[in-house]
Each structure stands twice: as structure tokens, then as C-alpha cells.
Amino acid sequence: MSLRINDIAPDFTADSTIGQLSLHDWIGDSYAILFSHPKDFTPVCTTEFGAVAQLAPEFAKRNTKVMGVSVDNVEEHKKWQRDIEAFCGAPADFPIIDDTSLTVSKLYDMLPADAYLPDGRTPADSATVRSVFILGPDKKVRLTMTYPMSVGRNFAEILRALDAVQATDGVPIATPANWVPGQDVIVALSLNNDQAQEKFGALDIKLPYLRFISAPKK
Numbered sequence: 001m002s003l004r005i006n007d008i009a010p011d012f013t014a015d016s017t018i019g020q021l022s023l024h025d026w027i028g029d030s031y032a033i034l035f036s037h038p039k040d041f042t043p044v045c046t047t048e049f050g051a052v053a054q055l056a057p058e059f060a061k062r063n064t065k066v067m068g069v070s071v072d073n074v075e076e077h078k079k080w081q082r083d084i085e086a087f088c089g090a091p092a093d094f095p096i097i098d099d100t101s102l103t104v105s106k107l108y109d110m111l112p113a114d115a116y117l118p119d120g121r122t123p124a125d126s127a128t129v130r131s132v133f134i135l136g137p138d139k140k141v142r143l144t145m146t147y148p149m150s151v152g153r154n155f156a157e158i159l160r161a162l163d164a165v166q167a168t169d170g171v172p173i174a175t176p177a178n179w180v181p182g183q184d185v186i187v188a189l190s191l192n193n194d195q196a197q198e199k200f201g202a203l204d205i206k207l208p209y210l211r212f213i214s215a216p217k218k
Contacts, residue, residue: 036069050088068096
């Protein structure tokens with residue numbers, strides 16, 4: 001069965017560039033982002049990991065930890081980190097885990113169950129390991145994205161999606177298309193107009209089922 005929104009994120013223990021860690025313990029009371037890639041020392045992924053390193057202060061502001069998942073080993077990760085830092089000009093000090101066993105890739109449904117790593121493999125052998133998971137402090141999957149090898153991930157969009165997840169977490173609202181923080185949000189259909197007005201104040205009713213309000217402050 002594939003991993004779905006609101007499933008508990010499968011826990012695992014793995015070696016990483018900061019030592020052995022257990023996912024659920026590492027998340028603690030934070031949000032977390034897992035982002036994976038098919039092989040160290042590859043061009044697109046170097047730019048992506050560089051983008052994550054540059055965004056470290058933004059993730060910290062949002063009480064969010066980031067973890068890289070790779071099917072290479074920790075020794076290779078540590079060598080590759082030097083390339084990432086030279087490219088992006090920022091420390092790549094977030095953990096990158098060793099998934100040479102494919103344990104995490106399979107737990108998170110990134111690969112077919114019978115996948116293996118042949119000797120002399122290329123990135124194409126594990127191409128589907130290019131996924132993003134946003135996890136909540138309750139360890140539930142809040143959002144997933146998967147990219148093909150030829151398309152570099154847009155981490156500005158991942159950050160925007162994280163903002164939307166956090167803005168709507170536990171609140172009967174949703175975000176409209178292209179929403180960014182500071183813009184109006186949509187009232188959930190679980191509230192009628194009177195309930196929505198009592199909870200949020202004035203409504204901007206575009207359609208009977210499309211009602212906007214100013215974003216509540218958390």
C-alpha cells in the first residue's frame with residue numbers, strides 16, 4: 001500500500017552524516033522535510049542540496065528540520081557535502097542518511113519492492129528516489145511531491161507549501177491557488193456562514209461555497 005496523506009510516517013533508524021538517528025525522535029516537536037535523491041555527485045541534486053543549505057534560516061524560522069535521504073553511504077555523503085558547500089556558499093550541515101539498503105526508499109514507496117542496486121549503477125537505476133515529504137510534529141505525512149530526474153525541485157515552492165501546511169494545521173481553513181503568506185484564505189465547508197463569521201469575522205463571499213477571510217494569526 002502506498003503512503004498517503006495523514007498516514008503516520010514510517011519510523012526508521014539509520015546512519016547519517018551527524019551520526020545514527022531515529023526519525024521520530026529526531027523530529028521531536030518540530031515539522032520535518034525529507035527530500036531524497038538517486039545518487040551523490042550528480043548535477044541536479046547538487047543544486048538542490050545547495051538550495052536547502054541556503055534556506056536553512058527559513059526552515060529554522062518555521063520550526064522545521066530537514067533531512068536528505070540518499071542511497072549512497074555516509075562516507076560518500078561527507079565528501080559530497082564539500083562540493084555542495086563550495087557550490088552554494090552555505091554550510092550543508094543538515095543530516096543526510098545512508099539508505100544503501102533501500103530500507104527507507106521502500107518504506108516511503110519511492111521504489112518498486114523488488115528494486116536493487118546493481119554494481120556500477122547510474123542515477124537511472126534509482127531515478128524514482130526524488131521525492132519530498134513534509135511531516136508534522138504528530139509524525140503524520142502532510143504533503144508529498146515526486147519529481148522526474150530532469151526537473152530540479154523548486155524549494156521556494158516547497159517552502160510555500162510548508163507555510164500553507166502550517167497555516168491550515170488544526171484550523172478550518174484552506175489556501176487558494178498560488179497562495180503566499182499574508183494573503184486571504186478560504187473558509188472550510190465544515191462551517192456555515194454564521195459559524196464562520198463568529199469564528200473569523202467578516203466574510204468575503206465569492207460563491208456560496210467559496211468564502212474568503214483574512215488569514216488568522218497563529
